[in-house]
Amino acid sequence: SATNTTTLDTPGAGVFWTQLDLLTAGSPRHWTPLSEALPAAPAYDVRLDPSAVQLYVALDGYGVYATAAPHRRLNLRVVNAFDFSTRPAAPGSLLSVVGAHVNTARAGGLDYPVLGVPSDGESQIQVPYGASGPAVSLALNTSTGLVQVDLQVQPVSPAIFVDPDGAPMLYDADGGLPLDNRNPARSGGRIQVFATGLGKVQPDWPAGVPTPLQDSPHAVTAQVKAFLDGVSIPVAKAILAPGYIGFYLVEAQLPTIANFGGAQLYLTADGQQSNPVQIVIEP
DSSP, X not given: OOEEEEEEEETTTEEEEEEEETTSOSOOSOOEESOTTSOSOOEEEEEEOTTSOEEEEEETTTEEEEEEOGXXXXXXXXXXXXXXOOOOBOTTOEEEEETSOEEEEEETTEEOOEEEEEETTEEEEEOOTTOOOSEEEEEEEXXXXXXXXXXXXXXXXXXXXXOTTSOBOEEETTTOOBOSSSSOXXXXXXXXXXXXXXXXXXXXXXXXXXXXXXXXXXXXXXXXXXXXXXXXXXXXXXXEOTTOSSOEEEEEEOOSSOOOEEEEEEEEEXXXXXXXXXXXXXX
C-alpha cells in the first residue's frame, strides 16, 4: 500500500511519528514517541536531511538534536556513509545500508566487506578497490533474507566526512587538534580533511583492512584538489588515512591572506566534486 511517514512536533509533548496509508481515509491511530531520551522541552521544529536518513529536532533552550529517521527501517537504502547522500559509490568508498542488518555483501564477483553494525537497523560496508561500474547489482544477505540493490559505481566519488550534526572532520595538521568553532583554523596553516570515495591507491591495499600506522602511505591515483570559497588551494598529499578503513586523508595549505570567519571548503577528484563543508578561519 502507499504509505507516508509523518512527524509531529507538539510544544511540551515531544516528537512523535506514525505511518499512514494514503489510500485509506482517516486519521492515524498510533503515534510512536521519538523524544523520550531528550530533555523535557518544547520541540519547535523537525527536519529530514536531503537523503531522508537523518532526522533533526530543535528543542527550545537546548539546540538541535539528530537521530536516524524512524521510517528508514521500513525501506532498505544504501547511502554514502560520510555525508548520508545517494551519490554514486567508488572503489574504497564506505557505504551505510540503512534499514537492514547485513551479514554479507557481494557484487560483480567481488566481496564487499561488512565492517560493522552501527545500530540495529544499519550496517556499514566498503566498496572493494577492484570494483568497476557504471552499475552493479549488489547482493545483500540480510537478517531477513537476500536483497538485490542497484548501485552506481564510478572511478571516484569524493565525500567529506560530516557527523550526524553536520560538522566536518577537519584537523590542524601541525597540532593534531580538531577544527571547529571553538578551535578555528589559522590563515597560512595546514589542514587535514578526512574523506571517502577518492578511488584507487598506489601501492594497492585490500578493502576491509585498516591501513598500517607506520608503513609508507598509499597515495591516491586520482588528481585531488581542494577549494576554499571556490579558489584552489595547494594540496600537499592525498593518501589512505593511517589506521582507518575507507578513510582518505587530504592535507591542504590555507592561504596567508584569507577572508576570516566562515568559509566553504570542498574537494575534487579528477574533476568530481565533494559535498561542501564549512570551516572557520582566523588570523
